[in-house]
Amino acid sequence: MPGVPTDGGAVGTVVPFSREPGDAVAAPPVRTIRHGVAPPVSRVYVSFSSGNLLQVACLGPPIPEGGGGRGAQEVAVGRVVEVNLGGGGSGPGGADVEEEIDEAEMRRIQYGSVPAFALLQSRKNALADAAAMSRVPSVSEHAEWWQYVLEYSKTIGSLLGNPDSLPAFMIDDPKTILKDREKPTSLKASWELLEIFFVDKQLKSWLPERFVDWLADYDSLLTKTENTVYRTLTNFQKKLINLQIVEDDPDYWNGLAAALSVGWLDIVVNMLRFHGSYQLDQMDNRETENGLVEAVAVLVSTMPRMRPDLPTGKLGHCCKTRPDFIKALEKWRGQVNKLECSAFWIQCGHQKTRDGLKNLLHIMLGNIKNLTAATSHWLELFASHFLYIRPFTVGFEGMNHLAQKCIQLKPSTDNSGLTGLLGGILSENPEVVLAECTKSFGPWMVTHAMELLTADNDYADMMLHEERPNIGGISLEELHRLVYAQVLCSHSLTWQIAPTYLSSCLNQGLGLLEILLLKQPIQDNRLVLKTLEICRLYELGNVSTNIMKIGGIYHWKHGRKGTGVYWFQQAHDKVRLDRIALQLFENIGKSVTDDSFKVVLSSFTGTEISRGPFSRHKKEGLVSLLGKQWNFSYS
Amino acid sequence: MADSDSLSFRRHPHPYSVDLVRWLPSSISSDRLLAAAVHDPAVPYSNHLHLLSLPDPSSPLASLQLPSRATALRCSPSVLAAATSSGSLHLLPSFFDADSAISVPSGAGFHVGPVRGLDCGGGAGGEEWVTAGEDGRVHVVAGGGDGRVAVRRVWDGKGMAGYEAARWASPAEFATGGTACGVQWWDRRKGDAVVAQCKGIWGHGTVTGIVHSIDIHPSRKHICVVGGSSGTIFAWDLRWPQQPIPLSGVGLDGTAQPVCESEVWEVLFDNYTQSSDIISSTSTRILPVMMCSEDGILAVVEQDERPLELLVEPCAINSFDIDPQNPSDVVCALEWESIGVLTRGRDSMAE
Numbered sequence: 001m002p003g004v005p006t007d008g009g010a011v012g013t014v015v016p017f018s019r020e021p022g023d024a025v026a027a028p029p030v031r032t033i034r035h036g037v038a039p040p041v042s043r044v045y046v047s048f049s050s051g052n053l054l055q056v057a058c059l060g061p062p063i064p065e066g067g068g069g070r071g072a073q074e075v076a077v078g079r080v081v082e083v084n085l086g087g088g089g090s091g092p093g094g095a096d097v098e099e100e101i102d103e104a105e106m107r108r109i110q111y112g113s114v115p116a117f118a119l120l121q122s123r124k125n126a127l128a129d130a131a132a133m134s135r136v137p138s139v140s141e142h143a144e145w146w147q148y149v150l151e152y153s154k155t156i157g158s159l160l161g162n163p164d165s166l167p168a169f170m171i172d173d174p175k176t177i178l179k180d181r182e183k184p185t186s187l188k189a190s191w192e193l194l195e196i197f198f199v200d201k202q203l204k205s206w207l208p209e210r211f212v213d214w215l216a217d218y219d220s221l222l223t224k225t226e227n228t229v230y231r232t233l234t235n236f237q238k239k240l241i242n243l244q245i246v247e248d249d250p251d252y253w254n255g256l257a258a259a260l261s262v263g264w265l266d267i268v269v270n271m272l273r274f275h276g277s278y279q280l281d282q283m284d285n286r287e288t289e290n291g292l293v294e295a296v297a298v299l300v301s302t303m304p305r306m307r308p309d310l311p312t313g314k315l316g317h318c319c320k321t322r323p324d325f326i327k328a329l330e331k332w333r334g335q336v337n338k339l340e341c342s343a344f345w346i347q348c349g350h351q352k353t354r355d356g357l358k359n360l361l362h363i364m365l366g367n368i369k370n371l372t373a374a375t376s377h378w379l380e381l382f383a384s385h386f387l388y389i390r391p392f393t394v395g396f397e398g399m400n401h402l403a404q405k406c407i408q409l410k411p412s413t414d415n416s417g418l419t420g421l422l423g424g425i426l427s428e429n430p431e432v433v434l435a436e437c438t439k440s441f442g443p444w445m446v447t448h449a450m451e452l453l454t455a456d457n458d459y460a461d462m463m464l465h466e467e468r469p470n471i472g473g474i475s476l477e478e479l480h481r482l483v484y485a486q487v488l489c490s491h492s493l494t495w496q497i498a499p500t501y502l503s504s505c506l507n508q509g510l511g512l513l514e515i516l517l518l519k520q521p522i523q524d525n526r527l528v529l530k531t532l533e534i535c536r537l538y539e540l541g542n543v544s545t546n547i548m549k550i551g552g553i554y555h556w557k558h559g560r561k562g563t564g565v566y567w568f569q570q571a572h573d574k575v576r577l578d579r580i581a582l583q584l585f586e587n588i589g590k591s592v593t594d595d596s597f598k599v600v601l602s603s604f605t606g607t608e609i610s611r612g613p614f615s616r617h618k619k620e621g622l623v624s625l626l627g628k629q630w631n632f633s634y635s
Numbered sequence: 636m637a638d639s640d641s642l643s644f645r646r647h648p649h650p651y652s653v654d655l656v657r658w659l660p661s662s663i664s665s666d667r668l669l670a671a672a673v674h675d676p677a678v679p680y681s682n683h684l685h686l687l688s689l690p691d692p693s694s695p696l697a698s699l700q701l702p703s704r705a706t707a708l709r710c711s712p713s714v715l716a717a718a719t720s721s722g723s724l725h726l727l728p729s730f731f732d733a734d735s736a737i738s739v740p741s742g743a744g745f746h747v748g749p750v751r752g753l754d755c756g757g758g759a760g761g762e763e764w765v766t767a768g769e770d771g772r773v774h775v776v777a778g779g780g781d782g783r784v785a786v787r788r789v790w791d792g793k794g795m796a797g798y799e800a801a802r803w804a805s806p807a808e809f810a811t812g813g814t815a816c817g818v819q820w821w822d823r824r825k826g827d828a829v830v831a832q833c834k835g836i837w838g839h840g841t842v843t844g845i846v847h848s849i850d851i852h853p854s855r856k857h858i859c860v861v862g863g864s865s866g867t868i869f870a871w872d873l874r875w876p877q878q879p880i881p882l883s884g885v886g887l888d889g890t891a892q893p894v895c896e897s898e899v900w901e902v903l904f905d906n907y908t909q910s911s912d913i914i915s916s917t918s919t920r921i922l923p924v925m926m927c928s929e930d931g932i933l934a935v936v937e938q939d940e941r942p943l944e945l946l947v948e949p950c951a952i953n954s955f956d957i958d959p960q961n962p963s964d965v966v967c968a969l970e971w972e973s974i975g976v977l978t979r980g981r982d983s984m985a986e
Binding site: 103107118493497530533555560561 | 648650652676677679720748749769770771792793794795796797813814815816842843845864897898929930949950951970971972
């Protein structure tokens with residue numbers, strides 16, 4: 001970096017950068033650029049081009065006139081070098097996301113979210129316009145708003161899945177505990193969490209059960225360092241292949257307890273069937289034992305659940321209303337108690353089976369000690385409370401209180417990512433939620449999740465839309481969208497979707513959009529046409545005129561006069577077209593010979609035209625190109 | 636007449652900028668083959684031609700590198716040709732044998748600058764290529780069987796006009812179109828000269844525009860259909876050279892809604908859509924034409940009929956091709972790093 005010239009030297013002096021020893025700031029990386037211009041380099045121009053490209057123009061001293069003679073070799077007088085400064089760091093995903101999702105996949109998600117985002121914004125604008133015109137806030141329309149957000153949320157959620165990770169054919173091994181499913185990503189997990197807690201109003205009464213479902217899908221992502229139910233089960237699965245007597249292994253019973261505590265009833269029932277007493281040669285000897293195992297399995301599969309329906313393959317007895325559920329729960333608990341007190345336990349020979357099954361029964365009765373022992377992570381304990389202890393917990397306050405209790409019982413050091421997000425949600429703290437999204441999931445997540453946060457939450461709405469003087473008078477929502485748009489602009493494949501986001505930023509969006517469009521390179525005609533199309537869509541007439549003029553000059557200077565004139569005409573650039581017309585008028589009107597015509601034309605354009613017959617056709621061509629500029633007859 | 640046409644569209648992500656896509660004649664194997672010209676902006680000088688196969692085009696079967704970004708791609712029965720933005724031409728008989736490629740390098744002897752007009756079909760054997768570039772030059776390239784090519788400069792406009800499209804009509808005639816010069820008809824028998832020109836009708840009160848694509852139907856060699864800027868599509872019949880027939884465009888027709896308002900990148904005659912006018916060769920109606928545009932529309936337009944939209948995508952459709960062996964299938968190159976394959980209904984009743 002140039003330092004300040006100490007002697008107030010000439011403008012344009014490049015001063016070497018000197019760093020004080022012990023400076024806290026690390027020295028900036030120095031890159032060597034090969035530009036191929038013979039030294040001395042007299043001038044250097046630097047400017048940022050589109051995205052992360054830096055354009056460095058190095059010019060050497062001009063070749064003296066008449067020097068060299070005809071046989072002299074050309075020395076490059078100047079070169080423009082493009083330096084790509086990209087790579088490393090600020091991609092669109094945050095820390096967690098970049099590990100799981102590669103760049104191309106992230107871009108696919110970015111492309112797919114554009115139509116959903118645009119639709120939501122247009123609906124928002126339509127509602128605002130209608131409200132402004134009618135002056136009476138339409139209650140029904142505002143009440144419907146969460147449904148639009150839900151639709152938006154589902155559309156984007158479907159982009160986040162990874163259906164290709166499912167193996168094509170799965171041989172159903174009877175000894176699998178955990179079935180192969182599509183590989184979960186924390187991006188999808190966090191999106192669903194926000195959808196459950198902020199948007200989906202239909203779920204209000206069944207929120208606890210919905211959370212239990214969420215945990216079933218994403219338990220594997222909760223933490224990398226600590227133990228989870230998922231990890232316990234996968235470890236046991238690996239052991240299972242070599243185990244002869246399943247019920248002797250304590251991990252079997254631990255696994256059963258863990259799965260039952262988080263409500264994975266189908267896995268519990270499946271695992272119970274691995275019990276040795278089911279084997280045909282053992283059936284006669286261990287009849288009582290088998291009876292007890294089977295009884296527990298039946299009780300597990302008929303556990304009452306406070307929810308309207310269950311996905312296929314899952315177990316439980318669904319109750320739609322509270323009174324139904326209470327009745328069913330009482331009856332079921334009665335059955336569990338009866339089994340617990342029955343005389344058959346004395347006849348059960350196998351100690352571990354007795355203890356293990358009794359543990360399961362205590363879990364089903366909601367014994368906090370057993371639940372705490374069975375679960376590994378506070379989130380799992382939290383979910384188990386919903387199933388066994390307090391199934392009617394609704395409302396953030398109650399859930400937060402419960403969460404704090406669970407954290408105390410099972411403290412965890414790893415508090416970022418999904419757990420941090422949930423903490424922020426339950427403590428009703430949108431700032432924490434946003435901060436967690438930014439840190440772990442990146443600008444894409446923040447930009448799109450803001451819509452979820454404001455769906456029904458007045459405080460979040462106010463916090464995000466309030467104009468803050470400390471960030472230049474823009475709102476937080478706009479700030480995050482601008483950050484995301486900048487990330488999009490830095491890649492030449494995604495810059496074209498940035499305008500959608502920039503146009504939704506009311507303060508600075510349009511200004512930045514104009515800068516973005518003006519920075520696009522004009523060498524490629526197709527890209528210029530695409531840029532102009534964006535200008536047309538956003539009604540940026542002056543920007544498109546500027547781009548056309550620059551394009552016209554570029555093509556004219558490089559010898560493509562027809563194209564140059566075309567761009568001047570499109571820009572209605574009377575000044576330059578008049579100059580061209582005037583020059584040609586003077587030349588043709590003087591009835592000069594073909595050769596001198598070409599010399600004059602070449603001096604005007606600065607290019608060499610080869611000698612040879614210059615056909616009337618070509619002259620006419622140039623004349624006809626200028627079209628309406630001509631108002632005299634050419635003979 | 637299309638009664639119950641079912642459309643099935645499948646989008647295949649392809650993590651590059653897919654510039655052009657063409658069907659390749661399918662060989663013995665039953666998989667269909669595509670050639671795609673791709674460009675990876677993250678890696679400098681990464682411009683390739685990919686050979687992809689359906690139903691799974693996610694990873695290319697073969698890949699050939701080009702010196703710069705491809706700007707034109709055309710397939711003849713035996714050779715795939717690609718022209719680039721630096722002005723070179725590459726003739727590739729086989730994807731798997733990079734050495735068999737014949738290149739004509741850019742430079743003073745050929746083109747300087749992007750070559751977008753490329754077509755095969757001239758000459759005695761129908762294997763001569765015409766190239767037309769933004770530098771205003773037109774060449775005819777004849778490939779010798781022994782791996783050498785003969786390049787003949789037909790025209791050097793010295794920058795007076797830039798050409799964007801070229802199409803053979805017959806072994807001795809071809810059409811070109813460009814920026815602000817409309818469409819020209821060349822006849823090689825008359826000394827490689829332009830025998831007819833047409834400014835085109837551009838609607839909206841504009842005098843001129845850019846021609847992006849030309850197509851000529853093999854059974855009606857005197858008619859060419861032209862697609863250009865601002866959603867303009869018109870047909871030019873040589874028998875009435877001063878009266879081009881508008882097919883779609885902004886402001887052309889007082890009441891009808893134009894099918895698109897932005898650049899029409901490619902037009903092709905559509906053999907699958909049966910014209911609603913059954914009488915064929917004596918009819919003066921223009922056959923149905925398929926087009927793709929910058930606003931993401933793939934549609935079939937027909938003279939005096941409402942356009943039929945096949946796809947409305949949120950991103951631009953940069954290129955498309957109709958499978959000559961199976962005209963119900965259309966492949967398109969979408970702006971958002973994907974390739975789309977559209978299959979139109981195979982009604983058992985339709986023959």
